Amino acid sequence: MQASPVSPGPLMELSTGFWASKTLAAAHELGLFAMLAEAGGTTPDELAVRAGIEGRPAAMLLTACASLGLLEKTGDRYRNTALADTYLVPGQPYYFGGWLQMLDRRLYPGWANLTKAIRTNRPTTWNPDEQESLFEGEDPELLAVFWDAMHSLSIFTARALGAAVDLTGRRRLLDVGGGSGAYDIELCKLCPELNATVYDLPFVVEIAAKKVADAGLSDRIGTAGGDFFRDATLPEGHDCILLSMILHDWNEDHDRDILARCFDALPSGGLIVISELLVNDEKTGPAPAALMSLNMLIETEGCNYTAREYATWLEDVGFQGVRTTYFDAPGANGAVCAIKP
Numbered sequence: 001m002q003a004s005p006v007s008p009g010p011l012m013e014l015s016t017g018f019w020a021s022k023t024l025a026a027a028h029e030l031g032l033f034a035m036l037a038e039a040g041g042t043t044p045d046e047l048a049v050r051a052g053i054e055g056r057p058a059a060m061l062l063t064a065c066a067s068l069g070l071l072e073k074t075g076d077r078y079r080n081t082a083l084a085d086t087y088l089v090p091g092q093p094y095y096f097g098g099w100l101q102m103l104d105r106r107l108y109p110g111w112a113n114l115t116k117a118i119r120t121n122r123p124t125t126w127n128p129d130e131q132e133s134l135f136e137g138e139d140p141e142l143l144a145v146f147w148d149a150m151h152s153l154s155i156f157t158a159r160a161l162g163a164a165v166d167l168t169g170r171r172r173l174l175d176v177g178g179g180s181g182a183y184d185i186e187l188c189k190l191c192p193e194l195n196a197t198v199y200d201l202p203f204v205v206e207i208a209a210k211k212v213a214d215a216g217l218s219d220r221i222g223t224a225g226g227d228f229f230r231d232a233t234l235p236e237g238h239d240c241i242l243l244s245m246i247l248h249d250w251n252e253d254h255d256r257d258i259l260a261r262c263f264d265a266l267p268s269g270g271l272i273v274i275s276e277l278l279v280n281d282e283k284t285g286p287a288p289a290a291l292m293s294l295n296m297l298i299e300t301e302g303c304n305y306t307a308r309e310y311a312t313w314l315e316d317v318g319f320q321g322v323r324t325t326y327f328d329a330p331g332a333n334g335a336v337c338a339i340k341p
Contacts, residue, residue, distance in 0.1 A: 021108075024065075025100055025108075027070070028088060028097055029101075032051075033085075037089045042078055044059035071084065099153060101145060117297045125298055147179070159190070167187065170239055171195065172238040173196040175197065176246060177243065178208060183242060185215045200225070243273070245332065247274060252309075256313050263340055269339065272337065274335060319339065323337055324337075
C-alpha cells in the first residue's frame with residue numbers, strides 16, 4: 001500500500017498567516033476594542049450601527065476576533081478578553097496600537113515586496129538613495145504612537161532581562177540606542193543601586209526624558225543625545241553598557257565598530273550586555289528570530305545574528321568571559337554578556 005502523504009496542514013497555516021494579522025489590524029482600525037471597552041460589549045447588530053457597516057461583515061469580524069482569543073462571547077454579546085483590554089484599548093498603560101498601525105501601514109507593504117528585497121538586498125519600506133534614515137518622511141503622529149507602543153512592549157522584555165542577567169554591584173548603566181528608556185526604568189526599579197543614561201539620537205532622548213519623568217526616576221536616569229557613528233566617543237563613566245535590539249539593525253562591520261566603541265568607553269571590569277532575538281548557532285531558528293531577521297532585510301542593512309557570532313566579535317575587540325543567557329520575552333530571547341579585562 002502507498003504511504004499516506006505528509007499533511008498539508010502546516011503549509012495551510014503558514015500560507016494563511018496574514019489572515020489573522022489583517023483581522024487584528026482591521027478590528028483595531030475600526031476602533032472595535034475601544035468601542036467594546038466603552039460599551040461593555042456588543043451584538044453584531046449593535047456593532048453594525050455603531051461602526052456604520054452592514055450586519056454581515058459585523059458578525060464575521062466579531063466571530064473572527066473571538067476565534068483569535070481577542071473577544072469572548074456570553075449569550076449574544078461579545079466582550080474584550082483581558083488580552084484585548086490590556087493592550088488594544090487606547091489610553092491603557094500598555095497600549096501598543098501604534099505597533100499594529102506601524103506593522104499594517106509600513107511593514108505589511110514592505111513584506112509584500114519581500115522577494116524584491118531578497119533579489120536586490122535592499123530595503124523595501126524606504127529608499128536609501130533618497131532618504132537619510134528609515135523613519136525620514138514617516139507620519140509624525142504615527143511615529144509618536146509607535147514609540148509609545150515600543151515602550152510598552154520593551155517593559156516586559158526589560159523585566160525578563162533584569163531577572164536573567166545579574167547586575168549586582170553595577171552602579172552606572174549606559175543604554176546605547178536606548179530609545180524611550182523603558183529598559184533603564186525597569187532595570188533601575190529592579191536594582192535600587194543602579195543609575196542609568198539613555199544615549200540615542202537627540203529627538204529620541206526627548207521622548208525618553210518624558211518617560212523617565214513620568215516614572216519618577218529623573219534623579220537616577222539621565223539622557224545624552226548623540227550618534228554612535230558620528231560621535232568621537234561614547235559617554236564615559238559607566239561600568240555597564242546595554243545594547244538592546246540595536247545590533248540587528250547593522251551589518252557586521254558596523255556592529256564590530258559599535259562594540260569597539262563600547263570597549264573603549266568601559267573601565268576594566270566593565271560589563272557589556274547584548275540583548276537580542278538570537279538565531280540559534282545552527283541557523284535553523286527559532287522562528288521569531290529568523291523572521292525578524294527577514295524584517296531587517298526589508299528595513300535595514302542588518303539581520304538577526306547568533307550568540308556565537310556576537311561572542312566572536314566581542315572577543316575580537318578585547319572582551320573576555322563571554323556567556324549567553326536565554327529567557328522568554330516579547331522582544332528578545334537572550335543576552336550575550338562579556339567583561340572588559
